[in-house]
Structures are given as C-alpha cells and as structure tokens.
Amino acid sequence: MKEKEYRMATAARGALLFMQGIPGVPLGDRVVVRDHRGRKRNGQVILTSDETVLVQVFEGTDDLDLERTWVRFLEEPFTLPLSPDMLGRVFNGVGQPKDGRPPIISALKRNVNGAPVNPSARSYPREFIQTGISTIDGLNSLVRGQKLPIFSGSGLPHNRLAAQIVRQAKLLGEAANFVVVFAAMGVSHTDARFFEEDFESSGVLGNVVMFINLADDPPMERLILPRTALTAAEYLAFDLDRHVLAVVTDMTHYAEALREVATAKGDVPARKGYPGYLYSDLAEIYERAGRIHDRHGSITMVPVLSMPSDDITHPIPDLTGYITEGQIVLSRELHNQGAYPPVTVPPSLSRLMKDGIGKDDTREDHPRVASQLYASYARALEARNLASIIGAEELSERDRLYLAFADAFEKRFVTQGEQEDRSIVETLDLAWELLSLLPPETLGRVTEADLKKYHNWEVVSAERANWYGRTSEDSADEEHPADPQAAGRVS
Amino acid sequence: MGNIVQINGPIVTVRLQGVHNGEQVRVGRLGLVGEVISLDGNQAQVQVYESTESLSPGESAQALGHPLSVELGPGLLGQIFDGVQRPLKAIRLQSGDQIARGLELPALDREQVWQFEPASALDIGTHVGGGTIIGTVQETETVVHRILVPPAQSGELLEHAPAGDYTVDQVIARIRNSIGHVHKLKLFHRWPVRRPRPYRARDHAAVPLMTGQRILDTFFPLLKGGTGAVPGPFGAGKTIVQQQIARWANADIVLYVGCGERGNELVEVLESFPKLTDPHSGRSLMERTLLVANTSNMPVVAREASIYVGVTIAEYYRDQGYDVVMVADSTSRWAEALREVAGRLGQMPVEEGYPAYLASRLSAFYERAGSVQTLAGNRGSVSLIGAVSPPGGDFSEPVTSHTKEMVRTFWALTKELADARHYPAVGWNDSFSGYVETAAKWWAEHVDPAWAQRRAEALALLAEADELARIVNLVGPEALSPAQRWVLEGAGLLKEAVLQQSALDKVDSYASPRKQFILLDLALKIYHEGKDILELEVPVDHIAQLPLLAKMRRIKSVYSSDQTEELRKLDQEIHETFDRIRIEYAGVKEQTA
The missing domain is CATH 3.40.50.12240 (Rossmann fold)
Incomplete structure (x- = not known):
C-alpha cells in the first residue's frame, strides 16, 4: 500500500480531500498528494472509514484536478x-x-x-x-x-x-x-x-x-x-x-x-x-x-x-x-x-x-514586594481614575502620593531599554525606591522588618517637603507620623 | 468479535453484535478500551479513552461484558490515577515518562499485603447485607479501611477469614445468597462508575465543612455533604482555592480530581501534600488524599469519565462512614x-455548542453529594466542590449558569479582586451560601453566639462601601461625609485584615474557626470605635493612619490559630487607643467651647 498510488479522490473542499473506496487506512497517517504537474503536497488522514477517507492537505487543494490527483499513503504517522x-x-x-x-x-x-x-x-x-x-x-x-x-x-x-x-x-x-x-x-x-x-x-x-x-x-x-x-x-x-x-x-x-x-x-x-x-x-x-x-x-x-x-x-x-x-x-x-x-x-x-522566588532563589523580600507593588499599583490606578473625573487638584494628600507612585512605576519600573539587562537585585531595589514614595502604613503586604530594612519614607518625604518648599509647620497635618517602630511593638 | 467501521477522532464506530449501551469494548491491535455510547442496528459507537491515531478500519473489536467500573479496596489513598483509574505511578514504571497506549494495569496493587482484622460481631451463619462491614484494614496511619460486602450482594456468611495478612485478591469471606449461589468476597470489589452507590437514607447536613479559609467558612459556608462551586476567569485563583480546601478541610478523606487542567498543578499536590501536616490529625496530608488526574493534554474521553471515577471512590469511603470531600478542577473541562x-456524534447543539443534556448530567453529578446513613448504619458524607472556568469570565455561559442553579454554595471569583492581588478573590456580591442558617447554629454552639450578627454586619459594611465607592467614582471623595469616608476605610480594613488570606504564608494559610471569629470581631470593633469617635470631630485621616490599624492588617500572619490569647490582647489595645483619642479630643472640644 505504501508503494501504491490511489486516484480515487471524489471531492476537494478547502484543505480537505475526500477519497473513496480505499480499505484500511489508519487514522493520522502521512499522505503524499501528487497533482497533474507532478508537484507534491503533504497531507494527513483525519477521518477514516470503510467508505470514505478524509485527507487534510497542508498546502491546500487549490488547482487540484480530481481526475489527475494521485495519493500515496505512507503507512506512518508524521515523524521528525x-x-x-x-x-x-x-x-x-x-x-x-x-x-x-x-x-x-x-x-x-x-x-x-x-x-x-x-x-x-x-x-x-x-x-x-x-x-x-x-x-x-x-x-x-x-x-x-x-x-x-x-x-x-x-x-x-x-x-x-x-x-x-x-x-x-x-x-x-x-x-x-x-x-x-x-x-x-x-x-x-x-x-x-x-x-x-x-x-x-x-x-x-x-x-x-x-x-x-x-x-x-x-x-x-x-x-x-x-x-x-x-x-x-x-x-x-x-x-x-x-x-x-x-x-x-x-x-x-x-x-x-x-x-x-x-x-x-x-x-x-x-x-x-x-x-x-x-x-x-x-x-x-x-x-x-x-x-x-x-x-x-x-x-x-x-x-x-x-x-x-x-x-x-x-x-x-x-x-x-x-x-x-x-x-x-x-x-x-x-x-x-x-x-x-x-x-x-x-x-x-x-x-x-x-x-521560584524568595530567600534561596532571589531575595528574601521578593514575594512580599511583588504583592505590595501589585496592591499599591491597583490602588494608584483607582486614584488616577478618580483624578480623571474630579481633577488632580481635588485629590486627597494620600491620593496624590499614589498618583506620583503610578507615574514613577510606569516610567521607571515598567519602562526599560531594549538592551537593558537588570539583575533581580536591581529590580527589587528599584521596587523599594518606588514604594518609598508611599507612607509605610499603606504597605500592608510587607513586614515590619522589610520596612525597616528597605523603606525610605522619611527620607523621601523630607525630600518632597523640601521640594515643595514646605516648612515643617505646613506638614503639620501629619501630626501623627506613621511610626513603624510603634506599629511593630507587640503588646 | 466484531470489527472497526469508522474512526473519527476519539469516536470509533464498530460492527458488533449484541453489545449493550455503556459496555466496555476493546478495539484494534493496540487493545484500546472504550465505552459504547450509542447503538444503531448492528453498529455501535464507542468513545475510546485513548488516542485513536494509527487505528484503521477493519481491525478487531471485542465487547468486554461490563460497564466502566472502578476497583474499590485498600491501597487507593496516596495514589494518583488517570481518568479511568489506571495507576499512574505504576504506568510510569512500565512505560516511562510518557503514557503508552493500550496498557492494562489493575488499579490496586496485587502484590501488596494488608493486615486484615475480621469484624468480631459477625458469626458464621448470620445474614450479612450489602454494605456490612466484615472487617478492617489499616490503610494509612490515620485511616482505617472498612471492608464492605459489595452493596449488590447479601446472604448467609459461610466462611470468615481469620486475622492475618492478605492481598486484595485473596478471599476473606464466602456468602450464600437467597438462591443458593456462593460468592467469594475479597478485600476489594468493583462498582460501575455511572451508577450512584446505594445508602440507607439521606439526612440533613448539619455540620459545616471547615476549610480554614475565612471568606469561605465565615462568609459563605459549606456543609459536610453539601455542594459548592468555584467559578472564575483564568488567573482568579480557582486552583489555589481548590488546593487550599484539599489541604485544610476537616474531612477524613480528600479526593482531588484534576480534570482537563495543568499537569504541573497535580505535581504540586503530589510534591507538597506529603510534606504538609493535617491540622486535625497531625499526620501527613497525603495519607488521606488521593488524586485522579486527567490533565488537559490527556485523551478527552477519559476526562469525561474521570469525574465519575472520582465520585464513585468518594461514595465508597462515605459508605465506610467517613466525611469525604471531592474537589473537581474543572467541571467546565468535563x-x-x-x-x-x-459534536462528533452530530448531536444537535443547544447553547454554545453544548448538547441539550448538559444540565441534566451536571445535576445528576452534584446529586451524588450528600450526608447519608450508610447501609451499615453509620453516618458518612460526600461534599462536592467543582471549579468552573467560564470562557471570558462570563458567568452567564451554560456551564456556570447551570451549575449555579444546582449548588447551594457559590464562591464567585472576580477578576477585579485578583488584579489587585486580593486573594482569595471571592467576591462578596456574587457569592452565596444556602447553608448560613444551619452553619450559624454550629458557630453559635462551638465558637461564639455573635457569629451570625458579626457576619451580617461585615457584609452590610462591605455592601455600603461598594455603594459609596460608586459615588466617589462619579463625584469624588469630597462629596462624602466623614462618617461615609470612615465606612470606606472600615471596609478596607475588613478586606485586608480578614478577607484577604495568603495561601503562601505559613501562619495565615490556615485559620481555625476561633481565629476567624476573633479577626472579624477585632476588625469590626475598630470600625465601631472609629465611628463612635468621629462624633468628637476627629479627622478620618487621623484614625485611618493609626498604627493600630496597620497592626490589625498584619496580625493575621503574626499569630497562628493556636495563639488566640495573643490575638485577643489586641482588644485592650483597641480600647486604650480610642480612649486616648477620646480624652485628647474631648479636651480640645472643651477648650474651643
């Protein structure tokens, strides 16, 4: 059968060739279809019965002439x-x-x-x-x-x-x-x-x-x-x-x-x-x-x-x-x-x-930082959404911080050069730099120890205060500055 | 003997005389096994459990004389089976890393020896009915396997083996039935998977199934013997929820059926469960677990069968008097x-290509759950939890909507929560539980009488916050009164401190009912105290930024379920903090006055 060519195509539709009256063709077998110009096409048996065999022709059935189409069944599946x-x-x-x-x-x-x-x-x-x-x-x-x-x-x-x-x-x-x-x-x-x-x-x-x-x-x-x-x-x-x-x-x-x-x-x-x-x-x-x-x-x-x-x-x-x-x-x-x-x-x-991440694989804080970035960014997108409705000026102090965080996140964390190969430590340090734009009490996904080790809220907020030319009295709305030390105290 | 007429993917048409619908048929040189799904004259259509590649018309077909059945006996626990109960570990030894076709291996190891202890109350000559316990075998350290008379058999006990070591194939009893036939009983028997196993009576499920997950147990409880569904778009965390249930549920036996899902997820269960301890028995979780795995790349027909194989094994352990939980991930793939x-049979599609009998098959499946009185007179239950994977996260699609009609507990996962990494992403708006009232009785008796009230308060707070969030999105937060803004903050605290629960955090992964209640109680206490002092004109931001709140958010992963005393100590801190503010602001008020 391997050597034999059949000329019993009864129909050709799209990539499918219908053959009739060929006994015992196994499903999935590889097929070579030869057309009237002698060109060969590859195909595969996708349905088989006593009466009809359906061949899927990868090159399509364009230009096939049913009378002058010869099909050879290779008696093997597609192999590489x-x-x-x-x-x-x-x-x-x-x-x-x-x-x-x-x-x-x-x-x-x-x-x-x-x-x-x-x-x-x-x-x-x-x-x-x-x-x-x-x-x-x-x-x-x-x-x-x-x-x-x-x-x-x-x-x-x-x-x-x-x-x-x-x-x-x-x-x-x-x-x-x-x-x-x-x-x-x-x-x-x-x-x-x-x-x-x-x-x-x-x-x-x-x-x-x-x-x-x-x-x-x-x-x-x-x-x-x-x-x-x-x-x-x-x-x-x-x-x-x-x-x-x-x-x-x-x-x-x-x-x-x-x-x-x-x-x-x-x-x-x-x-x-x-x-x-x-x-x-x-x-x-x-x-x-x-x-x-x-x-x-x-x-x-x-x-x-x-x-x-x-x-x-x-x-x-x-x-x-x-x-x-x-x-x-x-x-x-x-x-x-x-x-x-x-x-x-x-x-x-x-x-x-x-x-695949954490202490033995990347860095100990990695799982929590990732979770925190997700949560903070989700919150920041809400703030941005709100800003688009009521204007950025109307936002609360906290929401404005989130807005700044979202921008920084997209411009510095997401964006990078096509040739820029950041190590995981660089990535995580960058993440903390961005999280430092947010006050510690909003960071519920990281631990106190993480905050102590990596978070720079005081520095960043002091910088921001200088940046806006605010005096210490202006920032008196932060009467109860978040104190990670206090929060970490276990009663 | 017959022969193959046509092969169309997994559907093989054979010419075979006298074959029954549902009967097993072996086809072709490779000896692939399938099941008759329709008959037409002397032709039968067979759905084949393995790939039909290289099968050709004219090859032989042979009827096997029985429907698809499973072997039920000791040696099931700790195993991983494929969709037609072939043991995958043994298959690997025989055929290597990939599953070869046409393998025939018994589900239960024929070599393994079990120590059989006959039931002492049974004397020779007594009448034993189907389901009678004729002895026991210690299957794992924690699970005693009760050997049952097959449900369809009964009669006079002629012979009862003495205590000793037996393989599953050895005869341990003989009975003579009413028409004089003598049957040999072994440590195992077979049961057709599509026929529910009989029981004496159904009773009312009354005890909640505790999963250690706060959003499930506290907010949308499930009972032992109940039905639940976990629908959600991809990435919403269905699998983690299912695995958490399999890990921590206070059931005796857990069946995890991976039906058309990822291979690696089953590997995770296989690799992690032996290392995890069951919080209820203190033993390795694998000792009470068994897996049925038909991953997405395994043949599709065996996937259809896998659900029934799973639930039949579940019923078998129920009949021994155990509480069984079966999680099926995912019923959509089924x-x-x-x-x-x-589709291959050319049946008329109704909705999204699904056949008209989808709903009836689904409901028949979920009806196999239940809390029952077994034939032996014990109590046992099967709880069924099915994951649903709606295309595009659309809950109105056929599988989700039919499932929703069937189940009593519905844990709807939402993409919004998952995107914000709020896990478990069970949404409080779309989820429901029809078991709350029954569960409330249990909580009131065993944990705290205030449970139902706290739960209702929390849900009301969440609903109010959702409503206010919509207003904020329209007109901004300035439109809200301080009390309303505090509602938003309070709901936020509730979400972070109670609803969110990390499966990866060792401490937080499991929460006992008491810990669940304390966390809920504490979070609500802070909310109420805060609401109270707002009247003293304390700014909302001031309260929201209290270190106490930050502590409340983290305390779930600081103290484990054993440390409820320490958790309760936060009570005092709450009082002190708010009293201090009261004094401070009362002073301010007086001065300005």
Missing part, C-alpha cells in the same frame, strides 16, 4: 528525524529544510504528536530564570519548565520583547545555557528576518532551531508546525539534557488555521466559530513544556499570541490563559505613551512564581 | 469533553 545537527538550521512545518541545506538524516524519528507526559513523571518547575526585565522578574517571574505566554495585539512590540527574553534569559549564577527552538506561524518576512538577525547579532544562532511558516506559506502547515517544533524541543531537552526555551509565535494564526479546517469538516462550532476542541488542541501543544524527574533538560515555553481587537476574552487568549501558567499582557495604552516593554501589570500573572 | 463527543 532528530539529531544534534538540527541546531542552527531552518525548517518548514513538516521538518523539511528551508535553508537550502540537505535534510537531516537520522535513524531516530519520532511521531510529532508525541504522547502525553505522565503527570506523576513531571517535576515541579521552581528554578528562577532572570530575564533582566523588571516587570517579568520582579512581578511575574519565569521559572524553568514554565509556559508563560505573551498576550499582545497587532502592532505591539511582542517580537522585540520575545527577542529580548531570548537574549537575556539565564539562571542566577549560571552562564547562559539555553538552546532556543523558534516556531513561527504565519509571520511576515520582516518579522522572521528580525528574529534571525537578532539571534545572529547576539551570537545565539548556532543554538537555535527554527521552524518557520511565513505569512504567504500554506496556512494548513501551521497545524503541524508547533508539534514538529516541540518534538525537536523534547529531543533536545530530554535526550540531550539541554535547557530549551521554546518561542512559539503567533498562536492566533495557528488557531485560525484550526478553525478553517474545522469549518470545512462541518464540526460544531463553540465560540466565534472555533471548534469545541480548541482547548484540548491547544493543551496538547502547551502541555509539552515542563520538567521531568531524573532528566536534566527542560522546556520553557514562551508562546506569543495577538489578541484579536485587543480582546482578552477572545477564545484564543482566554483558552490559552486557562492552560498556561500565567500570562504577560501588553497594553496599547502604555505603548502609545512610549513605554517599552508595554507590560500592563494588573492582568499579568505568573502562577509558578511563588516557588 | 463539560467540554461532553461537547466534543456530542
């Missing part, structure tokens, strides 16, 4: 040949070279769909990765083996942020030891070139495997590309003991391709035309990140997705957020104000942060 | 599995 030589190479979605060099030859081939990892074999991710970006390290820390997506919008600098993470990511006290698996679906030539040049200039190119499907490449290939790329990642991580950083962009294009096929198949749509199994399908991809007991390597995944119309409740970001371990959300508002990286802090989250 | 199968 694996070898250390993959590093530094560029492939398409099905693992064929895209850089003009010969294909990878290896006896080791794996099914790109993988198999689910046994939950009892997983090891909990807890090693802090320093990305050098304050909003990530300080507030939404990434740990080795985590899947932390970037939720972005069209035109926002998610690619620059992803590239910066790739450049700067390292474990504390260890030299950079990541290899990068870069999976790009439906990206523009410009974006693809940006990444390539960035990897090259930072000298990581020899440690990168790229799987690229450009915006003008066949869209159905996007369905298999992340699976191919993650098969390579699993090989690098769990066979070769490497720490893999998998950047997968843009998951929205993937989900759109899935919707296209689902609609052609006549699947019942759930929300916005996406099939009901979108969640399970995305999970098959995202859940391939992680750590495994007794294996030295790991897969840390940073998927990038653009939220259609910046809507975080759209099914793609929504379902992604339910699967991944947090999310970094970019905001158009901050971007328009010139902030880079425009990470909007309130909806961003890292679920695995709690076990 | 409903999605239902939707996927329905």
Whole structure:
C-alpha cells in the first residue's frame, strides 16, 4: 500500500480531500498528494472509514484536478528525524529544510504528536530564570519548565520583547545555557528576518532551531508546525539534557488555521466559530513544556499570541490563559505613551512564581514586594481614575502620593531599554525606591522588618517637603507620623 | 468479535453484535478500551479513552461484558490515577515518562499485603447485607479501611477469614445468597462508575465543612455533604482555592480530581501534600488524599469519565462512614469533553455548542453529594466542590449558569479582586451560601453566639462601601461625609485584615474557626470605635493612619490559630487607643467651647 498510488479522490473542499473506496487506512497517517504537474503536497488522514477517507492537505487543494490527483499513503504517522545537527538550521512545518541545506538524516524519528507526559513523571518547575526585565522578574517571574505566554495585539512590540527574553534569559549564577527552538506561524518576512538577525547579532544562532511558516506559506502547515517544533524541543531537552526555551509565535494564526479546517469538516462550532476542541488542541501543544524527574533538560515555553481587537476574552487568549501558567499582557495604552516593554501589570500573572522566588532563589523580600507593588499599583490606578473625573487638584494628600507612585512605576519600573539587562537585585531595589514614595502604613503586604530594612519614607518625604518648599509647620497635618517602630511593638 | 467501521477522532464506530449501551469494548491491535455510547442496528459507537491515531478500519473489536467500573479496596489513598483509574505511578514504571497506549494495569496493587482484622460481631451463619462491614484494614496511619460486602450482594456468611495478612485478591469471606449461589468476597470489589452507590437514607447536613479559609467558612459556608462551586476567569485563583480546601478541610478523606487542567498543578499536590501536616490529625496530608488526574493534554474521553471515577471512590469511603470531600478542577473541562463527543456524534447543539443534556448530567453529578446513613448504619458524607472556568469570565455561559442553579454554595471569583492581588478573590456580591442558617447554629454552639450578627454586619459594611465607592467614582471623595469616608476605610480594613488570606504564608494559610471569629470581631470593633469617635470631630485621616490599624492588617500572619490569647490582647489595645483619642479630643472640644 505504501508503494501504491490511489486516484480515487471524489471531492476537494478547502484543505480537505475526500477519497473513496480505499480499505484500511489508519487514522493520522502521512499522505503524499501528487497533482497533474507532478508537484507534491503533504497531507494527513483525519477521518477514516470503510467508505470514505478524509485527507487534510497542508498546502491546500487549490488547482487540484480530481481526475489527475494521485495519493500515496505512507503507512506512518508524521515523524521528525532528530539529531544534534538540527541546531542552527531552518525548517518548514513538516521538518523539511528551508535553508537550502540537505535534510537531516537520522535513524531516530519520532511521531510529532508525541504522547502525553505522565503527570506523576513531571517535576515541579521552581528554578528562577532572570530575564533582566523588571516587570517579568520582579512581578511575574519565569521559572524553568514554565509556559508563560505573551498576550499582545497587532502592532505591539511582542517580537522585540520575545527577542529580548531570548537574549537575556539565564539562571542566577549560571552562564547562559539555553538552546532556543523558534516556531513561527504565519509571520511576515520582516518579522522572521528580525528574529534571525537578532539571534545572529547576539551570537545565539548556532543554538537555535527554527521552524518557520511565513505569512504567504500554506496556512494548513501551521497545524503541524508547533508539534514538529516541540518534538525537536523534547529531543533536545530530554535526550540531550539541554535547557530549551521554546518561542512559539503567533498562536492566533495557528488557531485560525484550526478553525478553517474545522469549518470545512462541518464540526460544531463553540465560540466565534472555533471548534469545541480548541482547548484540548491547544493543551496538547502547551502541555509539552515542563520538567521531568531524573532528566536534566527542560522546556520553557514562551508562546506569543495577538489578541484579536485587543480582546482578552477572545477564545484564543482566554483558552490559552486557562492552560498556561500565567500570562504577560501588553497594553496599547502604555505603548502609545512610549513605554517599552508595554507590560500592563494588573492582568499579568505568573502562577509558578511563588516557588521560584524568595530567600534561596532571589531575595528574601521578593514575594512580599511583588504583592505590595501589585496592591499599591491597583490602588494608584483607582486614584488616577478618580483624578480623571474630579481633577488632580481635588485629590486627597494620600491620593496624590499614589498618583506620583503610578507615574514613577510606569516610567521607571515598567519602562526599560531594549538592551537593558537588570539583575533581580536591581529590580527589587528599584521596587523599594518606588514604594518609598508611599507612607509605610499603606504597605500592608510587607513586614515590619522589610520596612525597616528597605523603606525610605522619611527620607523621601523630607525630600518632597523640601521640594515643595514646605516648612515643617505646613506638614503639620501629619501630626501623627506613621511610626513603624510603634506599629511593630507587640503588646 | 466484531470489527472497526469508522474512526473519527476519539469516536470509533464498530460492527458488533449484541453489545449493550455503556459496555466496555476493546478495539484494534493496540487493545484500546472504550465505552459504547450509542447503538444503531448492528453498529455501535464507542468513545475510546485513548488516542485513536494509527487505528484503521477493519481491525478487531471485542465487547468486554461490563460497564466502566472502578476497583474499590485498600491501597487507593496516596495514589494518583488517570481518568479511568489506571495507576499512574505504576504506568510510569512500565512505560516511562510518557503514557503508552493500550496498557492494562489493575488499579490496586496485587502484590501488596494488608493486615486484615475480621469484624468480631459477625458469626458464621448470620445474614450479612450489602454494605456490612466484615472487617478492617489499616490503610494509612490515620485511616482505617472498612471492608464492605459489595452493596449488590447479601446472604448467609459461610466462611470468615481469620486475622492475618492478605492481598486484595485473596478471599476473606464466602456468602450464600437467597438462591443458593456462593460468592467469594475479597478485600476489594468493583462498582460501575455511572451508577450512584446505594445508602440507607439521606439526612440533613448539619455540620459545616471547615476549610480554614475565612471568606469561605465565615462568609459563605459549606456543609459536610453539601455542594459548592468555584467559578472564575483564568488567573482568579480557582486552583489555589481548590488546593487550599484539599489541604485544610476537616474531612477524613480528600479526593482531588484534576480534570482537563495543568499537569504541573497535580505535581504540586503530589510534591507538597506529603510534606504538609493535617491540622486535625497531625499526620501527613497525603495519607488521606488521593488524586485522579486527567490533565488537559490527556485523551478527552477519559476526562469525561474521570469525574465519575472520582465520585464513585468518594461514595465508597462515605459508605465506610467517613466525611469525604471531592474537589473537581474543572467541571467546565468535563463539560467540554461532553461537547466534543456530542459534536462528533452530530448531536444537535443547544447553547454554545453544548448538547441539550448538559444540565441534566451536571445535576445528576452534584446529586451524588450528600450526608447519608450508610447501609451499615453509620453516618458518612460526600461534599462536592467543582471549579468552573467560564470562557471570558462570563458567568452567564451554560456551564456556570447551570451549575449555579444546582449548588447551594457559590464562591464567585472576580477578576477585579485578583488584579489587585486580593486573594482569595471571592467576591462578596456574587457569592452565596444556602447553608448560613444551619452553619450559624454550629458557630453559635462551638465558637461564639455573635457569629451570625458579626457576619451580617461585615457584609452590610462591605455592601455600603461598594455603594459609596460608586459615588466617589462619579463625584469624588469630597462629596462624602466623614462618617461615609470612615465606612470606606472600615471596609478596607475588613478586606485586608480578614478577607484577604495568603495561601503562601505559613501562619495565615490556615485559620481555625476561633481565629476567624476573633479577626472579624477585632476588625469590626475598630470600625465601631472609629465611628463612635468621629462624633468628637476627629479627622478620618487621623484614625485611618493609626498604627493600630496597620497592626490589625498584619496580625493575621503574626499569630497562628493556636495563639488566640495573643490575638485577643489586641482588644485592650483597641480600647486604650480610642480612649486616648477620646480624652485628647474631648479636651480640645472643651477648650474651643
């Protein structure tokens, strides 16, 4: 059967080819479709029965002539040949070279769909990765083996942020030891070139495997590309003991391709035309990140997705957020104000942060500082909201402090240079500098000891008093200055 | 023997004579197992629990003669099973880090030896009914496993094994039923998961399930044998709430069902629970816990089954006379599995693609909770708590709205609170509990008669503050009177000092009922005292900035549940502080007068 070509296509619709009367075709098998010009296309069996076999053709069925279409069933699922030589190479979605060099030859081939990892074999991710970006390290820390997506919008600098993470990511006290698996679906030539040049200039190119499907490449290939790329990642991580950083962009294009096929198949749509199994399908991809007991390597995944119309409740970001371990959300508002990286802090989250930070990992005060920054910034945004209604002049003294805090937080903590690599200590010190703009009694998330050690309210408020040219009598409304000493006294 | 006709994702159509609906079927060379979900002439549609990749039409299909069942006996606790009760640790030993297909492993270890102690009251020749306790096995240090006569069997006891070591497969008793058949009883028996286990009678749940979480126990209580739901958008902290309940609930047995969720969350339970101590028994938490794990990347059909596997095991421990809590994270993923199968069968979708029977399946599931008198005459309960993951955080979607109709306690997580890192992000406006009155009796008897009143005061204060916050957003804080501004401050104090509770803080993670009450009482006392001295024209800012308030905010993580004496000492400090201000301002008033 492997050698035999069938010419029994009865219908072609979108990316689907319907074949009739071919017995015993296994589900999921790889198919080669040859058209009347002798060009070959890749396909996969997605439904099979005695009567009908449904083939999904990655290059689409455009220009196919049913009478002159030959289909060969390869009697094997989609596999990827694996070898250390993959590093530094560029492939398409099905693992064929895209850089003009010969294909990878290896006896080791794996099914790109993988198999689910046994939950009892997983090891909990807890090693802090320093990305050098304050909003990530300080507030939404990434740990080795985590899947932390970037939720972005069209035109926002998610690619620059992803590239910066790739450049700067390292474990504390260890030299950079990541290899990068870069999976790009439906990206523009410009974006693809940006990444390539960035990897090259930072000298990581020899440690990168790229799987690229450009915006003008066949869209159905996007369905298999992340699976191919993650098969390579699993090989690098769990066979070769490497720490893999998998950047997968843009998951929205993937989900759109899935919707296209689902609609052609006549699947019942759930929300916005996406099939009901979108969640399970995305999970098959995202859940391939992680750590495994007794294996030295790991897969840390940073998927990038653009939220259609910046809507975080759209099914793609929504379902992604339910699967991944947090999310970094970019905001158009901050971007328009010139902030880079425009990470909007309130909806961003890292679920695995709690076990990767603190005394033995970063610094003892880190968990509480992060929590305090979140709480204070949330309060500050309320004050800003209020100011937009009644005017800043009408605000109370306290609210004006919060307003100043919000501005400083966005201009100094969130904003940083594209080449600026802040250590976690620098990030935390900066956090305390900003928290010192607020009086100690508003900081309920940190301890007395933290306040004593890091908080500089007296200094800062004295400076502010001088700044405004106030005399000590003017500031007499602070008749009962907060006294951390007194508050710390235990009766 | 039959054969495969069609393969459409997890749904395999087979040509097989005489097969029953719901029966287990083995298909293909790999021997994948599935369950018949519809019959049509001599064809049956089978939902297969594993990936059907590489299966082809024409391969064999074989009916197994029984519905999906679980093995119930000693050795369940501390284990992690997949959605069809295959032991994941044993699977790992056999197939490595990834789950291979077609593996067949018994749920209970056949090698392990248990020390069986026969029930002394049973003489040979007595009639034993279904559910009778015929002996015990010490399953873990804290849990005595009561060996039951399977509910469907009864008869005259012919033989009763003496105390000694037995494997689960060895016969420990023989009974002869009314028509003369002799049945061998072992340490375990099987039970079909989709059929609720029988009990003698339901009774009224009357004891609150204490989870150690203030917003849950004090504000929206759940009873042992009750039903609860935790809906919330992603990132609102559903999983942490579920894990906190699994950690600290005062139940005998806890089942954690990870249904279509993240692998790492189960790993966290697996890694952290053995190290945590149960505040009620002082032993490792893992000794009373068992996990059913069907993570999001595992096959979708087994996910549908996992909920039933979990609840059947829960009922089994209930039948032994235990209080069991089952948390299911998340029922939305279960409903999605239902939707996927329905879609593949071409069933007519009603709301958002879900089949018409979604509501009835959900309600049938939650009805398996309850406080009962068991067949053996003991009391036992199953409390069911389901997480719900509404798409886009929209509570009007089908799964959330149907769940809301079913459950008596609803802990609604809100994104606004989560974004401000107010955890647990249980919102006080949308949450409800139908058990408050019953719980109040318990609190009045065991903790403090003022509980119901304090709770009502606190909720009223929060509601008033929310109302005022809306006014502030329209016209600014200047429009508020000092008393109204103090309401905002008071509600703020209540939120920080009582409602917020850190799962990560060692001291704060668990609060005993008494600690919960004291914190609430203290916070309200400060509010009332403050309200009182406002009449002396003390500026609100002055009161709000008192170090006493800062201390109140932090005291929850300073003193543990054992240190209620120290907590109570704040009472005095409150009086002293406010008395001092009273004297000070009364003086000022006199002078100006």
